[in-house]
Amino acid sequence: xxxxxxxxxxxxxxxxxxDECPVDCIREGPDKLYINPIDCIDCGNCQPVCPVSAIFPDxxxxxxxxxxxxxxxxxxxxxxxx
Numbered sequence: 001x002x003x004x005x006x007x008x009x010x011x012x013x014x015x016x017x018x019d020e021c022p023v024d025c026i027r028e029g030p031d032k033l034y035i036n037p038i039d040c041i042d043c044g045n046c047q048p049v050c051p052v053s054a055i056f057p058d059x060x061x062x063x064x065x066x067x068x069x070x071x072x073x074x075x076x077x078x079x080x081x082x
Contacts, residue, residue, distance in 0.1 A: 006062060008050075009052060027075075
């Protein structure tokens with residue numbers, strides 16, 4: 001399991017989650033932040049510090065946010081990009 005950053009992060013990119021991540025797996029994209037699904041250790045440190053509650057487990061997506069799981073994987077599809 002990994003965590004995914006959803007809709008509420010778009011345009012916000014607060015980065016409080018980046019500071020809490022012990023494995024440095026959160027990257028900034030053009031519109032929001034993304035969590036590397038391979039590097040995420042499922043610690044959950046990022047979730048409670050998100051000021052807009054945009055972070056959710058990939059196995060329990062918020063209704064209507066399921067597409068962010070694939071978008072997150074797609075963002076990290078080419079490891080040379082990030």
